Amino acid sequence: MTAAFPTPATRERSRVALVTCEIFPDLWEGDFPLRDALRSRGVEVDAVGWADAGADWDSYDLAVIRSPWDYVARRDQFVAWAHSVPRLLNPAGVLEWNTDKRYLAELANAGLPVTPTEFVGPGEQWEPPADGEWVVKPTVSAGSQDTGRYRLPAQQALAEAHVTRLTAAGRTAMIQPYLAAVDETGETALIYLPDAGGALTYSHAIRKGAMLTGPDEGAIAPGSERIDPRTATAAERAVAERVLEAVPGGAGRLLYARIDLIPGSDGSPLLVELELTEPTLFLKEGGDAADRLAEAVIARL
Known part of the structure; x- marks a missing residue:
């Protein structure tokens, strides 16, 4: 099954936005092959930051999410933006579901x-296991941001502080066993x-x-x-x-x-x-x- 989108007014060349962020305004280098492959097929390709207030998303036949890696601190804004883009892949509903690891x-x-996972939200207390190695991270993250590995009981205080730091900021922490x-x-x-x-x-x-x-x-x-x-x-x-x-x-x-x-x-x-x-x-x-x-x-x- 393929997605069907209405297209803008007919033009000589199709236009595609590869969606990025301010950190990589010209795309992350891993996406250069896709950019070049599209251009070699006659498609006009622009790298466009998702938060670019001047971007005209209606002017593109399709916007393809690639490296909007700065959305973590403003996920709600990112999800709202995704729902506002008329032709987006992957689609906004998928992004909304997938950007929270719950x-x-x-x-x-x-x-x-699934790797066994415990979730601890704001106002909740975490009861650390007696021993083992554990990974603590937020449910909304990218690039291993705010992620740590802890050996219990030796690093229990550090692990607890990490969970508390996340939940105190209104975030949900997730704790998983470290898979050796x-x-x-x-x-x-x-x-x-x-x-x-x-x-x-x-x-x-x-x-x-x-x-x-x-x-x-x-x-x-x-x-x-x-x-x-x-x-x-x-x-x-x-x-x-x-x-x-x-x-x-x-x-x-x-x-x-x-x-x-x-x-x-x-x-x-x-x-x-x-x-x-x-x-x-x-x-x-x-x-x-x-x-x-x-x-x-x-x-x-």
Whole structure:
């Protein structure tokens, strides 16, 4: 299924906005392949900041969310903006659902293999486990902002302070066990893009090495992770496809999806995040992925 949008008045060339932010006004470099693939096909492409008050979104045949990574501190404004854009992919309803990681609870309740997660909201108290390694982060974040790893009981005070700092700011904290397999096996990110018929299909995968080494030290700079190509296993693809089937409204309206998995204690893949808003798609590691994504964009015009 493909999304159908009304288009602006006919013009000689289609216009596409690749949505970014003030930090990367000319796009994050990982999106250059998509930009170039679209331009090579005769599409006029602009990098446009989502918060640019002067942007004329009606003038574009399509706006494609790519790197609006500064939305975290003003998510409500970002969601309102998304609903105001007439032709947006991924669509605003998906972004609203996916930009708050409490969606993980919905997926877990649907029976999907999700990393066990405890949520602590403003005014609530967290009872730390007696021991183990735990990850604390906010439910609204990007680029590992405000995320830390804590060894209990030695770092219990630091972990509690992190949770309190988030909830005191009106944010919801989420606490997950640190999945030790990431230290050796790494995290697998599976990228799904539309095939020639418009159906979201497995494209490629990469391996990300472990990034969290200790308490919260601020955001991890884009591109600083160790990235290697990887072929997803049958078990990983099976989990990823079950996750996509659970997306509200169906996966047919998505232009892209990234599913991040880490093996649990028994070796089975566990969902860490379902990235539908602004994921790096690792197009350089995906062979002809940029060309296929460009064709999918053109098919939606």
